[in-house]
Amino acid sequence: xxxxxTVLFLLAAVLAGGWIWMDRADMPLGAGLFSGGQDAKPKExxxxxxxxxxxxDDKTYAVGGARExxxxxxxxxxxxGPCDAEAPDLQELFEKxxxxxDFYGVNSTDYDRERDARAFVDxxxxxxxxxxxxxxxxxxxxxxxxxxxxxxxxxxxxxxxxITGVITKKQWEQKLDDLLAQPRQPGA
Numbered sequence: 497x498x499x500x501x502t503v504l505f506l507l508a509a510v511l512a513g514g515w516i517w518m519d520r521a522d523m524p525l526g527a528g529l530f531s532g533g534q535d536a537k538p539k540e541x542x543x544x545x546x547x548x549x550x551x552x553d554d555k556t557y558a559v560g561g562a563r564e565x566x567x568x569x570x571x572x573x574x575x576x577g578p579c580d581a582e583a584p585d586l587q588e589l590f591e592k593x594x595x596x597x598d599f600y601g602v603n604s605t606d607y608d609r610e611r612d613a614r615a616f617v618d619x620x621x622x623x624x625x626x627x628x629x630x631x632x633x634x635x636x637x638x639x640x641x642x643x644x645x646x647x648x649x650x651x652x653x654x655x656x657x658x659i660t661g662v663i664t665k666k667q668w669e670q671k672l673d674d675l676l677a678q679p680r681q682p683g684a
Contacts, residue, residue: 537639539658544569544649545637549602549627552617557600557627559634560653566675567598567649571635573608574616576643578662583620585665590624593672599624604640606632648672651680 538544544567546560559567570586572579590599603613605628617626629635638647646659648671656675663671 537658538637538647538655540655542655544647544653544655545634547627547629547634547637549629549634552603552614552626552628555625557625559598559600559649562653563598563651565596565598566651566656566678567600568646568672568675569600569602569638569649570644570646571602571604571629571638571640572644573604574612575608579644580616580620582644582662583616583622585668587620587622587624588665589668589672592669593676594624596676597672601626602634603628604632604635604643605630606635648675650675650678 544560546558548556548558551557559569568589570582572582586599586601593599601617601622601624603610603626605613610628610630613626613628616622627634638645642660644660644662648656648659650656656678657671659671
């Protein structure tokens with residue numbers, strides 16, 4: 497019994513090590529996504545990783561660096577139950593704040609089917625931009641492993657908050673009001 501548990505533990509350790517190695521295999525040794533060479537999830541105070549993705553409407557959407565308006569980036573998938581529950585609130589928030597905050601609903605297409613994502617957007621009547629992360633570049637850069645995951649980004653291009661999971665519409669409104677209340681950066 498003790499020998500079996502040891503073998504099971506070693507097997508789990510090898511599998512976990514392999515998963516970590518495979519997850520980092522496409523990054524150069526010692527590379528970090530953020531200033532200072534850190535390799536942590538984008539979180540408050542970190543530069544938001546830049547990306548440029550095609551949208552469902554065939555326009556290209558880019559995030560990264562200083563800009564006129566703050567940004568809400570929401571990573572989602574059509575099969576995600578919490579994403580389904582959150583979608584109507586995000587649409588209402590876009591209708592309320594869309595003139596002051598750039599909204600992007602990034603479909604993690606690398607983990608989804610594009611036709612399912614299109615059906616989801618049509619069914620939910622989403623009108624904010626839906627960039628399609630077909631190769632998983634943005635999803636990996638933002639180290640998204642749970643859906644939905646949202647990031648609030650200031651006009652200076654720095655992450656203000658990372659939100660994993662669903663929050664209430666009232667909580668969203670408070671967070672977006674706080675984001676808008678932050679001082680604008682010179683040149684943004």
